[in-house]
Amino acid sequence: MSVVSSQSDHRVAHPASLRSIISRIEELPVLPAVALQALKLSLLDDVNLDHLARLMESDPVLTARILRLVNNAQVGLPKRISTVKQAVTLAGLTQVRCALLGVLVKEYLPGGPQQLASMSRQIWTHSLVTGILAGLVAERTFPELKETAFVGGLLHDIGKLVIMDVFPEIALKIDEIRREKRLDIVDAEQRILETNHCTVGKMLAEQWKLPEQLVECIWLHHHRVEAMNGTSLNWELPAIVSLANLLTLEMFCESPMQNGEDLVTGLLTALNLPREELADLRRLTSREYEKKSVFFDLESDLNMVFHEIIQQANHKLSGLGIELDAKNSALSKVNTLLSMTGKLGLSLANVRSKTDLFQEIAQVFTGFTAVQVGIFYIVDQVTRELEGIVWIDGGRKRKLLCFTKRNGEPVWEKDAQNLPPDLRRVLDESRHRMHGSREITQSLSNPFVIFSFGEERSYFAELCISLSQDFRSQDGRTLTGFTQIAQIIRSSLERIRLFENLQAKKEDLALALWKTQQISQQLIQTERLAAVGQLAAGAAHEINNPLAIISARAQLLELREQDEKRKKELALITEQIERISKILTNLMEFARPAPPNLQTMNIHDTLDRVLELIGSSFPKFQITLERHYDPRMRPIKADPNQMEQVFLNLIINAQHAMEKNGGVLTVASEYNPDQQAVVIRIIDQGVGIAKENQKKIFDPFFSTKEEGKGTGLGLSTSLGIINNHFGRIDLESTPGNGTTFRVELPVDISALRPTKPETAANPSMPLSLRPRILVMDDEEHIRDVLKEALENEGIDVETAENGKDGRDVLEREHFDLLLLDIKMPLRDGLSVMRDLRTSKTNADLPVIVITGTATHEEMAEIANHGGKCIRKPFHIKHLLTEVRDSLRQADG
Template identity: 50%
Template sequence: MTMQFDESKVSSPLLFTRAGMREIIKKIEDLPVIVPVAVHVLTLSLKDDVELDKLTSLIESDPVLTARILKLVNNMQSGLMEKVTTVRQAAALAGLNQVRCALLGVIFSDQFCSDQKLCQEIKELWSHSLMTACLAKIAARKIFPELEQIAFVGGIMHDIGKMVIMETFPENYRAVEELRSKKGLTYIDAEQEAMDTNHCLAGEILVKQWNIPEEIVDCIAFHHTLPGWDDIPSANNELINLVSFANLLSREILCDTHYLDRTSFNRNSIMNRLGLSQDDILKIQEEATKDYSVKASYFDLDSDINTIFNSVIQKANQKLSCMGQELDIRNKSLLRHSQLLKLEGDLYSRLCPVLDKQSMFEMVAEGFKQFESATVGFFYTVNPELRQLEGVVWKKGKKKRHLLCFLDRDGLPVWEHADADIPPDLNKIIFDYKNRMGLSGSYSYNVISKFNVVSFHEKSGLFGELCILLKRDVLRDHEADRAVLLNIAKMLSENLEKIRLHEEMEKKNEELTRAILKNRRMNLKLMQTERLGAVGQLAAGAAHEINNPLAIISARAQLLQLKEKDEKRKRELSLISEQIDRISRILSNLMDFARPAPPTLQDTNIHEVIDRVLELLHSCFKKQDTVIEKQYDPEMITIKADPGQVEQVFLNVLINAQHAMENKKGKITITTGLSQDRKNIRITIEDQGEGITRKNLKKIFDPFFTTKEEGKGTGLGLSTSHGIINSHFGRFDIFSEEGKGTEVVVELPVDIADLRPPFSAETSLSSKNPVKARPKILVVDDEAHIRDILKETLENENMTVVTAKNGQDGLEKTLQDSFDLLLLDIRMPLRDGLSLLHEVRKADKSLPVIIITGMASHEEIQEALGQGPCECIRKPFHIKTLLSKIRKCLHQ
């Protein structure tokens, strides 16, 4: 009678698909079922306190079972001295253990092996199961005595599922064996791959149909479970560990080569879990071997242990032979791999100091020529931007050859005649490189026409490949060797990137050097300009101080000459006047050299001027991480100005800003804009530097005043800039607070001509007016001697003379009285001559004016001439020339 299988009752730590479960259930339903009396007898025999009479009575109730027991017990190898005729007698003479063994042999040995081809393999499996049972029993006797008998039965039955597979799935069993042999898998792994199930589940299903005790079922289901699992759904962990351990020891003793390489970890783990030492294991193996010899006859097995061990030794020799061959192959592979690793290390050492591509190609070729497995090689790079292919090709025993060619529009190489003899296979690989470029930053490995090709594509766009032709069978199925080649490709890629960065750094260094030299030249030129400005100011001051006493001497000499009657003295006085004129000309020439020329006005784009200055100082700002923010007015218009002088102003201002921010990163903001009436432009330069103290701010435009360290400036930059802006009729203001930065504001007129009103008929009289009988003249000069000489000279000409010692005094006198002529010096204290002239013109635009100056600038004289009827005479002056100009002015 068969028994239907309920799959919902199966519990196993292994996972299977439902298709595999249904198939095994269908097959197992057709297997024979053990007679109920046999199951009852087996269950009863497992109890240590079983009554022998009760056990023998149950056996004798089944004639078939009785006959098989008597047959086995009467066997010559059972050890009995006489034949037995009853089960009771057999039990009394042989003992309960022998009866139990005979009973197991009877129950299971005849249930299987309907296929004669499998009988030998099933016998080997029974040998393993019996050895497992003996080992489990002996081990239990030492550590769990109460489990001795059931451990034996668990060992006998633990692989019953494997017998099910051999009997019911013979084709699958052969497939499992082939997988074990081909891949070296364990039996259970091969079963899972071939059948999607395993013998543990098959055995569990079978014995549950037979109503075998639960402890035995757990041994069958979990004997391949790794030790230490706390989630096994069973309370029989000690028994399961005993059977698992005995299973592994049995594989070792019987030299099951498919298990030997995998049992070490499990064996040691279970030893520790069971608390067994190595000496304990040896004793257990010795006793179990003896016990096996005694019990083998009950299972129709060879009891001669020597015969068994001869078979074991034969298997072991076969295993050792296979291991020797595998070891030889592995040693060759390791030797090749070590050579490849050495090549990688040598290349790394060679390439570390390399900083150019030619040397890199040389090193790569030399390295691979020393690698015995490589016969031909080619390393090249493709630069799509330059449309250039460059590389080196080598062959063992021959010279290497460098290659360089350009790419056509399709990116394909155009070889010269000398390079056309590249091997066809290699040439084909090169022409097909675009199909392997991949994404930037990627690496790939391919085998093309017997060449091993590793490719890399750098983020910079450069593509490279290493093509190696290796000896036969090299790198076949050797992932480690392929990984080394990929590592070499990565090394080459990184080295090319290092070379690129080095070349870029060299280029930047050259640019920086040129910028530094240019900056030095600009600084030298600026310092020279500042020195010339200083010389001009010194010369102007000296000339003014010299001209005043020189004018006095000259005037006195001329007056004496006019009064002198003696001709000889007249000649001597005339000689004095001539020498004075000579000194005056020398001073004038010196001033013409030192004084900056008046601005040459032209249409000027102020944004372009500022940008030129920023370009000059770009390297300085970049070096100290200074950010330039330009807020240009898009509606800015061109102005009338001297672009060279204006550029010098902004150069001075921005150099000062850069120096102020040397120790402090920050931003410089440049803002431009138009005034509301569109007659002026405004440029603001604001830095975030150290700022200027109030004390220093008052002296900021003084010549030679500087707060910079020695060698960084002359103190004339802002003074010169201030003068340039003044010459353009503009404004130059500086606002600063210590620690908060500085703001420089420059205002320039759009057209200077608007500030210079032209002479008109009203202001420049063309008709001559009659001269008064005694014209009244105002003399304004800060030199008392000059005032006295002019007063004396004009009074001798019947003119009324009023004198003023400075501009403010002269203004007050013009407000109190009216004059026919004004003799005016320009540079005076309190109020200068130009300021006085400006006030006078407000009241009287037609008053004739004669400027008498020592060294007034061209701009100052032009400004005076632009304010109405005016003449100019430089000190020292000729009295006759002065009188002539006075009469001329009085007639107009």
């Protein structure tokens, strides 16, 4: 049978599977029925000796072998025995039981081929001593188990004999590994067979149909007493055999199981046997061995056995001494390396720069004769700079500094050409070892051992050492020690890099904190402006309603008034109300900027219209106008009205700045084809803007003008308009030398700000029937004004004070037009419009929304529902025109 072993775990390739063992056990000889029955009968406490003798005499072979063993001179019977009955009577049950076991086991399980004879003899010697010790232990703890304990101890290692018989080569390999690795026998068997002699012996005992209590002794003798107690109802017998086995191992100086002393202590405690009695048990065992060894053809003098064991132990100790000397030598070198490792760790603990790191590494290695030449270097993979140090045993050191190519190859200066060839070769080959792994890898480039590590896209570093001959011949522990040194260096390098990064982050943080403070101030100002915007929107809503009532009443009075003087006064009231309304509109536009209504426009035409509007006052202030228009200018997409508002604000500001001293006002344009943008500059020669005010100039309500010349909303509104056009507005100003406002606009933003579709106005046409209109508004005075104005035009009017009542009226009656407010109690105007568009009867009902505070989103929703929007306060004539147009469209 061939045995195949592995260097890693000595596993044997697989004839020795558990299935194979079972099949081979089934091929072993079956004990004769008479012999097995005689053995079982001899184990009974109340055995009938006559019955036992007659049973044994029924087998002639068994009779002959029993008589030969009993008549042996060493047994000490007074005369020769001729019958089994005489042997049983004169020799006693114990002698007969030994004879039976000697016949059964020795004859039917001889112990393998010749080359295993020595191992087989050792097993039988160990088993016999274990059986004797088990009987003696049982006599002092559980006397009724004495005879059974003897048999259990004798048979406990029967599984080893099975392995030796079935797989002799594997048995030899198990013994070799056990001695080489200093393993206990169960561990060695498990590594190779993936089972052990306890399990194998149990299978054989069950096949031979031995009593259950003997099977448990064979199976459980290597278990802890707790496991025995949980596995067997009669744990005492396996515990006795287990203790006897451990004590025998101690007597024969064999390797005990792991934690053998703890196992002995646990068994002694469980069996309530004092440790002081062990010496007496060993003495009695030696005497009993001499009586029983004859039945097993074993050496009768146990001292001779011990002598042989001692000789083997001395031979082993001699080999261990040589091995220990070699290990001590290696250990001395390892200790030296560890000492140097500790010194290096302490030296590098406080370094804060790469320069200090290089110097400390070279300093610690100086005088360490194991390293004849050493190199440590770092390649910064961002700057491609190589920096390091070389040291030679004896104290000479040299710095390394150069750059590397993109492929990692060093580029040496002329003064570095005299580097030693081996060193140049190691550094030139480093590009082949470069990697981004944090793990330390080991390679060889004779005479250097190289330890490499790095971090992807950050750095790469190597420790290269040339070892002396005696260190090269050491085992892997030396290289492990140098790997730990490389680990310390790597940790120190990364700590230095972290420290440098922290310093940089500290500076960045200081700058960021300063910027944060500036932004916080801006946020505070922005929050204040937002609050002002909300206040403006709320104020506009509250003011617009009463203004609408005043305006409408004034317009009605003006229409009825015949006196021209009173008519002019009423017109003045209406004009001032429009002025107030315009201020409120500006406030609301500031709070909620309107999106631009994009159209194709000529920027020069817009500038000319603004200049024509206010240019007539320039001569009064000695202001000369100059236009510098770019002839390449092309049309742009923008909101013409909003652009006029921006340029009007900027040119008025320029005029105000030059009113005292006059000067030249320059309006210039430029087309930038590369960026598809236009630039407009408004340049004045006025008083300029103080530096501390330049950052505030676009803030709402901030103004440098004298009282009454501005509200402070012009530039802030202009900034909002330009931002909505995805443009930029900025300024340059020097106090006393004028100011330049620069506006930059994209040529085409139609994809981002699509132009709203234009609807053609329907021509006026007379109303064919007397229409009915429903007015919904929560303001009673507005309802009255609207009702009066509409009835004067021949229109029937119904009113509702909230959205809910108005919706109920629409369900009951038919109307031709709906006038409603958005902000109403119970139900708002938009909710009413949504219901109308989904209803069956009023889905097409025209709607005009009269509101003072509608947002751009709300106005967009009104348009989506097909409605029109009129701002409060409104012109009566304009309202009536919109009403007539809506009614005509509905009729058409």
